[in-house]
Amino acid sequence: MLSQNSQAAFVLSGIGSLSTAGLRLAGAVQPERLTGEMEILTLAGTVAFDGAKSSSHLHMTLSTATGQVLGGHVAPGCIVRTTAEVLLALLPEWQFAREPDAATGYDELVVRTQ
Numbered sequence: 001m002l003s004q005n006s007q008a009a010f011v012l013s014g015i016g017s018l019s020t021a022g023l024r025l026a027g028a029v030q031p032e033r034l035t036g037e038m039e040i041l042t043l044a045g046t047v048a049f050d051g052a053k054s055s056s057h058l059h060m061t062l063s064t065a066t067g068q069v070l071g072g073h074v075a076p077g078c079i080v081r082t083t084a085e086v087l088l089a090l091l092p093e094w095q096f097a098r099e100p101d102a103a104t105g106y107d108e109l110v111v112r113t114q
């Protein structure tokens with residue numbers, strides 16, 4: 001459970017640093033695995049918790065040690081280097097779920113009130 005019986009939240013802000021990152025770039029099927037000193041410039045998305053199952057849909061912008069900026073869908077396997085500060089807005093009256101959408105063919109966000 002997220003907290004205070006909340007089952008839904010969204011990320012207001014995220015900053016910090018990573019030593020390993022997984023990012024799925026626009027249009028790519030598989031994520032890129034990045035290593036080295038990186039700064040999290042932005043982090044945004046949704047977080048859901050339903051019983052034993054939790055899910056998130058996050059996007060992140062990173063800066064490499066040389067100043068290159070990359071962004072995309074956060075993939076599993078990110079490793080925090082020094083710190084990560086993630087500010088969540090809890091939505092205790094709401095539930096988030098991902099359900100198949102016939103029009104897009106993807107699991108899309110469905111928002112419900114409790």
